[in-house]
Amino acid sequence: MSTYVYGIVRAEQPELPKETDGIGDPPQPVRTLTEGELAAVVSDAPEELSPQRRDLLAHQHVLTLAAEHGTVLPLRFGSLSPDDDAVRGVLAERTGHYLERLRELEGKIEYNVKAVHNEEAVLREVMDSDPELREFTKAARESGGGTYEQRLKLGEMVAGAVRQREERDAPLVAEELAPAAAEASSGPAGQGWLSNVSFLVDRDDADRFVAAVRRLGEEHPQLEVQAYGPLPPYSFVERGPADGPAQ
Amino acid sequence: MTVVPPPQAQSSGGGSSSSLYDVLELVLDRGLVIDAFVRVSLVGIELIKIDVRVVVASVDTYLRFAEAVGRLDLESGPNKSPGLPEVVGQVTESGARGKSKGALSGAAETVSDALTRGREEGEKENEERPRRRSSSQSRSRSKESDE
Structure with missing residues (x-):
């Protein structure tokens, strides 16, 4: 057995x-x-x-x-x-x-923080910051959606702008929350999240950390931030590269 | 376990088993590995590695975005209805990226697919949307709630 x-x-x-x-x-x-x-x-x-x-x-x-x-x-x-x-x-x-x-x-716990883009908020941001794109969108709409080529072109422009914002926002979680934690470790990559980071937090600092998570979400309305914890310290149990996926 | 939800979270979403669910990748991928012990085979679990994060450059993606901005009410403020339901549903099904509100549930579904392999199909169907509902015995609903 x-x-x-x-x-x-x-x-x-x-x-x-x-x-x-x-x-x-x-x-x-x-x-x-x-x-x-x-x-x-x-x-x-x-x-x-x-x-x-x-x-x-x-x-x-x-x-x-x-x-x-x-x-x-x-x-x-x-x-x-x-x-x-x-x-x-x-x-x-x-x-x-x-x-x-x-x-x-000892005395430390893990919080796992995941962030995704709120797609509508990001699309709005894209539209608000690019008058040309906005006009293009309106024109396409007024002509009943536009031709296939026009839609493709519009979509390509929007996709590019969204991608830029993904790159811009992906590091936010790690950057903004690191000061409230003892250590950080990137979570397993590539599961549909903009970022997935685990933090090692002193039990005594847990409230401060949770407050930092809330603040992050409030200051970046295009992000949906969710923190899970306290967890056993899965991501910090092995000494090793403090960052980066484990493979 | 505490869950800190996004400020604009649509549901209370704090049922403890569904929140445990959202960190299962840590159980599978992190934690101490002791080489004197055998590890159970994780065949099938690779499924959760599928990368659905980035905006992929493809015709489908472009058309989807064109449609999405076409639906956006350009005159109104930021507090419009969530929108894009069909787009989201469609994209989730095809395994691509692009969840808006329910992004985490999308990810959880992927995990769920992996975890329920080898179980009966009927059972699997009931487990596909663990985060849509905030609480408990979600055995036999969830169909109509997603439309």
Whole structure:
């Protein structure tokens, strides 16, 4: 029976409530494996494990609970150990390293911030800032939409202007929120967002960070900004390039 | 988990499972990897990597933008109705970029497609728009809400 590993905590950290549900259907009960100063939050692995929504949410849920009780090093989804002893072995072997990471992340949480363009707001901005384009649009409309070539030309001009604004606005989230955070890390790229950035924030500074997010949205009405957190520090658990996607 | 919504957010959108949903890419793509452990195969998950962000230079995109500005009420202020519903719907379906209001839901759909692979089709259909509705058991609605 393999062991599914959620995360690593300090041994002294209070255990999760007994009834905490892990992954699987029916959910496997979550338990703790202690080795010296460290402990791993684990459960039995279900017979078949695949990245489905229910299990991803369970993984997330367990780690969120663990983070509420202290500091956790979250493992990436789907980490399986052959058995409990192998988990203890890893903890024993790398105790110094994990303790260092736990110290580093103590009292810190992750916020993930995503921004998209409000398309209508951006199109308005484009129209407002380019009288020529505006006239072109009106003319096209008055002639019933214009010919295919005219529409193509108009669309090309608009697309170009929108693209420029994407380039202009994409760095805004990282730039404007960095001062309110301890560290930043670009989220996985290319999923339909203008920007997707995670920030490591001191728990004590969380209110200030959230206020900065609100301000960002208010000051840039063409952006729709959404922040998710507090999260376990997924994006900051590994020492490495502080920025840039992990591949 | 707290969600800080955009100031002009159309729905309250804070149901905790739907907001967890919006950060699932972190669960899949971030977090500690320990080489002594095996990782479950993520076959199919590549789907969420599809890049739908940038404005792509293509005839379709141009025509869509031409149509979009054509619909824009050039005389009015910024607080007009959301607009562009057909355009948005169409674009989302074809997997291109260009969500306006519901951009995050579009992204979530992509994730959802990946996550629900291997599950029954009927079930999948119900999960496609996790963020349209703010809360809970959205099992059997969502069709009419998107028009």
